[in-house]
Amino acid sequence: MWPRQVDMTATDTSTHITAQKSAHTTEILPPKTVTEHSIHWHMTTQVLVAGWGAAGACTALEAKSHGLDVIVADRFMGGGASAKSGGVVYAGGGTAQQADAGVNDSPEAMYEYLRHETCGVISDDTLWDFCRSSRENLRWLESLGVPFAATMPPGGKTSYPADGYYLYYSGNELVPRFAGQHNPAPRGHRTKGRGHGGKVLYHHLQSACLERGVVPMTQSRIRRLLRNPTGRVIGAEIWHLPPGSAAAKKHQRLARWAEKWQNFSPALCDRLRHQLAALELRYSEPVNVRATVGVVLSTGGYIFNRQLVKELAPGYRRNFKIGATGCDGSGLRLGQSVGAQAAHLNRVSAWRFINPPLCWPNGIAVNADGARFCNEEVYGATLGHAICEEQGGKAWLILDAALRRKAIRQALLGGYWWFQSLPALALMTLGAKKADTLTQLAAKTGMNSQQLGDSIRQYNQAIAAETDEPMGKSRACCTPLTAGPYYALDISVSSPVFPLGALTLGGLKVDESSGAVLDEGGGAIAGLYAAGRSAVGIPSNLYISGLSLADCVYSGRRAGRALASAHNHTDEVASTPQTASEQTLSSTEAFSDEAFSDEALVSQLAVTASDNAATTNAKVNQPFAPASHANHVRANQAQANQAQDKTASKQLQTDGETL
Incomplete structure (x- = not known):
């Protein structure tokens, strides 16, 4: 001893x-x-x-x-x-899984995209070294027995893919303002296995x-x-x-x-x-x-x-x-x-994921006054950052009747994880503010009626005219909100059924x-x-x-x-x-x-x-x-x-x- x-x-x-x-x-x-x-x-x-x-x-x-x-x-x-964690490793530059999925990626494309996300928090030389070594680091994990696969979920983008899907767009790669000279590539490599990887x-x-x-x-x-x-x-x-x-x-x-x-x-x-x-x-x-x-x-x-x-x-x-x-x-x-x-x-x-349900990003996110403040298709941490840093932690997701019905079907039948479907269903059925008109919805939520109306009108007009909508959302995520009743889903930090991590x-x-x-x-x-x-x-x-x-x-x-x-x-x-x-x-x-x-x-x-x-x-x-x-x-x-x-x-x- x-x-x-x-x-x-x-x-x-x-x-x-x-x-x-x-x-x-x-x-x-x-x-x-x-x-x-x-x-x-x-x-x-x-x-x-x-x-x-x-x-x-x-x-x-x-x-x-x-x-x-x-x-x-x-x-x-x-x-x-x-x-x-979910066991997701962000890797690119032409991994074996990307190749098996028919995805063309390169260290240069990965570097170009990540410069948008890192914003100089590390040097360009370090970021390039990270991208250049990404493929090798994933192979190193595989040499230790960590399994990955190439199957992609429908649409390619989700907060976390269901079992059976292991390669996906795990950031803002598909958002227009992040586009560059290279085509977007899925780089989220989820560890293969049942449950969280x-x-x-x-x-x-x-x-x-x-x-x-x-x-x-x-x-x-x-x-x-x-x-x-x-x-x-x-x-x-x-x-x-x-x-x-x-x-x-x-x-x-x-x-x-x-x-x-x-x-x-x-x-x-x-x-x-x-x-x-x-x-x-x-x-x-x-x-x-x-x-x-x-x-x-x-x-x-x-x-x-x-x-x-x-x-x-x-x-x-x-x-x-x-x-x-x-x-x-x-x-x-x-x-x-x-x-x-x-x-x-x-x-x-701060994580405020609104995908899935897959159609939620087709609604609009507004602040306490009813003004839009963010492109709804962005990655959940990008949206969460805007809510917490720019909007005092308060925000609503606005859907009309048709979009809500579609979202409920997706939450029930889409094969999502319980932590994706149950909060979404609770928010749409138990925690939503409902009104026949936008004026009534503003009154129930404390929003400015004129501001909320302007936000939806500008959104609908851009879609009808087939022009760039105010927040730069891609065309696939744009759906006009025209048929009441309207619903306001509380996506704030304080939401009791939809925690913001x-x-x-x-x-x-x-x-x-x-x-x-x-x-x-x-x-x-x-x-x-x-x-x-x-x-x-x-x-x-x-x-x-x-x-x-x-x-x-x-x-x-x-x-x-x-x-x-x-x-x-x-x-x-x-x-x-x-x-x-x-x-x-x-x-x-x-x-x-x-x-x-x-x-x-x-x-x-x-x-x-x-x-x-x-x-x-x-x-x-x-x-x-x-x-x-x-x-x-x-x-x-x-x-x-x-x-x-x-x-x-x-x-x-x-x-x-x-x-």
Whole structure:
């Protein structure tokens, strides 16, 4: 057994950043300045990756392929927002799937289109490199076992294609104002499999990590960075739950519930997250991990950090959160704790998809006054951005009787996902404002009658005259609204039946050739890198489906290559590290469902703040013992994938009241 000798007197040379703490997020402590012998290093590796989602996995795999030892630490079991996503990778330049579908695409065409979307958030050279390497990065994913296919849905465009369709227009490629010299091409490559593809994609990434010897350290939070007297980041203080402990088992169960029920009961899930944080504070044990080449921050965005959202993007506090519990800004805050520069932190992707139903974009979107403000056929995040940033979060979708009947048929018979059809049906049948005339509709919704009338009249006149309509909508999406009764569907942020989701896009500024984190003066912070949504990247202006996962692959592999290059050109700081098999650490031993019944689980988790503080102080010098790991992760993931929660939603809500 190793003695736990955590030096609590080492020099703190930084202060907490603003909006540091939120009730269920990881508290980030100021960095410590340490020397080689001033603290006990429980584990030594060459690369330490914080966050085991897609970006972290790709970083680890790339670094490992160059012969580096890698430990990846994750607050939960890995996966994060990537595993919860649709598994769409934005790829082009002539992929095999595009070729099979008869689509002609090139890196030049992809670059031309993405310049419209990125608007200079990254350099043209970086964007070109992203497009040039896109096809190869997709092939790399396929080499890891990630499956893709070429079948396209009817019309080619949707918010998310149904099972059986895997290639589609996932952005604004078909919108006239985004047209260029090249023909539009579908570049949304949905991972093949039943249901959302994120789970399938991440399964292959995680399996590849384990097969190649990446050492995972799950249920572990990085609470502070460790740096040497020159300012180089040389490791991290990680707090992990004891392997196989009752606390670890409870933590995993609560985390699974919090993710599973987020779409149905966000408030209940927030309460579960408070319990997760309480467990972590009471039972976590500190471990110092040394990284002789570098530390990579890849913990995702900050949408689940209420205080950061309030400070950085207050207009999005009412939005439905898209992501996972680990998206609490811990990577951002860790970077800023050592003087890192951040950018575009106010950039948030707000998702207001109105396709499907396929005919909804043929209506018109108006603001609170009744004025049109956007082309309705644009990608959902483009429309959502206009609603949230330009219209104060308030908007209506106007349909006439014929268009509403057609939309209802499509929602019922179109083979859409439940999360597409059910909200649409509820909005058209239960939540719509209905009136025989536009004047009456304006009165019921509080719109300006003259303005609403002008909006529809100008729209109808342009269609009748076969001229360009005011917002530049393509002819196929134009249908005159002439037959009452008229319907106003509430597509606002506050819509009770049609949530408007959001995820954050900004992050740490990095050297775009390496992923090295930059300080306020623009210089690289030695030993520190960032990837995915912890960093400014390709989707940091406006999001389109698949662009974030594609950037996770691109930026993760970039960081992995940079670490290998740094290793080749820099002497090792530490003595020879232990092998991965000698230093494995886990909180993920296969657990028994009988250990804690669903009915008793929540009520057993009452943990007071005073207990947290007392327990944390008492644990500093307790002994620490490493446990075997990779096999436990495999067993745990297999069991988790097969497990079915025995408690129904009603019972879960009843249990949640005890919180």
